[in-house]
Amino acid sequence: MILFERFGFTHTGQATITVSAVSVMSGVGSPDPSRLGFFLLSEESLIQVLLELQSNPSFCVLDSKYIHLLFTFRDLSPPPHSSFNHSYPITSPNEYSLFFANCAPESAVSMNVRTELYNLDGRGRVKDFLSAGLTHLPSLYFCFSVLYFAFLAYWIYICLQNKKSVHRIHLLMGVLVVMKALNLLCAAEDKHYVKVTGTPHGWDVLFYIFQFIRVVLLFTVIVLIGTGWSFLKPFLQEKEKKVLMIVIPLQVLANVASIVIGETGPFIKDWVTWNQVFLLVDIICCCAIIFPIVWSIRSLRETSKTDGKAARNLAKLTLFRQFYIVVIGYLYFTRIVVFALRTIAAYKYQWVANAAEEIASLAFYAIIFYMFRPVEKNEYFALDDEEEEAAELALKDEEFEL
Known part of the structure; x- marks a missing residue:
């Protein structure tokens, strides 16, 4: 699991994830693309996820019911130009951490990642890239x-x-x-x-x-x-x-x-x-x-x-x-x-x-x-x-x- 950023979203919050030049190398054959992906996790749910991982070390966090799954590598465009670009509206305002998880054993991932985490103003036009608690x-x-x-x-x-x-x-x-x-x-x-x-x-x-x-x-x-x-x-x-x-x-x-x-x-x-x-x-x-x-x-x-x-x-x-x-x-x-x-x-x-x-x-x-x-x-x-x-x-x- 790699923590990318922590951000406080309002009811107009959005997360845009762009990945490109994705390359997955594995020593045990082709890994399952659903075992690699991005997700959002709130502070309250973090404890529940840690308890799940503690009770079952082989548990994949992407299967947890406490995370807000954005996408897995199943959604990537086909090789050789494997990429993905999508925006996700935040339906439940909160402070979330953006993670990437790799649950495929003995595999390494190389990719270019660009993230945009922001809240829109009252009219839904202007982006505010400061977290909800820091905008002042x-x-x-x-x-x-x-x-x-x-x-x-x-x-x-x-x-x-x-x-x-x-x-x-x-x-x-x-x-x-x-x-x-x-x-x-x-x-x-x-x-x-x-x-x-x-x-x-x-x-x-x-x-x-x-x-x-x-x-x-x-x-x-x-x-x-x-x-x-x-x-x-x-x-x-x-x-x-x-x-x-x-x-x-x-x-x-x-x-x-x-x-x-x-x-x-x-x-x-x-x-x-x-x-x-x-x-x-x-x-x-x-x-x-x-x-x-x-x-x-x-x-x-x-x-x-x-x-x-x-x-x-x-x-x-x-x-x-x-x-x-x-x-x-x-x-x-x-x-x-x-x-x-x-x-x-x-x-x-x-x-x-x-x-x-x-x-x-x-x-x-x-x-x-x-x-x-x-x-x-x-x-x-x-x-x-x-x-x-x-x-x-x-x-x-x-x-x-x-």
Whole structure:
């Protein structure tokens, strides 16, 4: 069984399958053409089919009552130009997986396959090649790109209003917002191109370039803020440099995996492996960027015991703890909650997971940028004598608790 594609159909959905130059080679005579064919299988029926195969290993999936059989090789035109071309209306709207099955023992098949899975608009004229649950993505991504461009304009305004308080990290944060906005804009165009043409070759190259820069910048900015670079200290320690040297190459690997996943499909041999590589690398990077924040918190706690500026150190300590919580919350939500939403949401509402991820990302950017904004009298660093005394007591209490 070879999985070609998964697609969410509406009541106007259609599947068009074209095969040509079909060649079947077998070492045990001429195989039965009814043992080779294409079929659609819904997620609900997949379990039933697996149970059938488990109870009878020699069972041919093409004989299952749970599949929606499209055609077998009996329907092919006669050799030497064996081919087939037909469109099938989807009578029962659902999310289906398109499979090819070969139940003929000791046989190999060679063929050219072209598939078109789409839904028609209300008038039955315009084809929509995006799955029913993803058809809103172009508009969604475009709206968020506009929000990020507005975010960028506001960030530039704040930086210009507080030129004396602007550090290098603030400029890097601005570049991050630019990359995020451009990445979403390219994603919107790319998804629109797929929706209209059915092929993923719009601005996909630009999309992958901006995605790579954006992800590397995001992890870099989190590490640099976590170490207090630029606005607390103008240098990085050796162990912090090592984190960046680990995270950046891993992000290169993750983006290669992302491109392979996005530009191919589940029918290629190593598609599952690339998905696993992407997941593993992402988890490693998420864990790695936590360490610099923990190091900063530990360093500030130690400094607080000897440094006379207790209030300022306590404020920094509070700031980095909040930063730590925000980063953990963001990573948890975008990696676990969003995945859960994709898993449990009905196929027509898959876009909700994408919307939740973008809302969480925008909230994360807004919180971090607000916490570390370039203002002359930042609440974390401008404290009076009364707060100084209160902070000394707080630090003593904390030391006692530890």
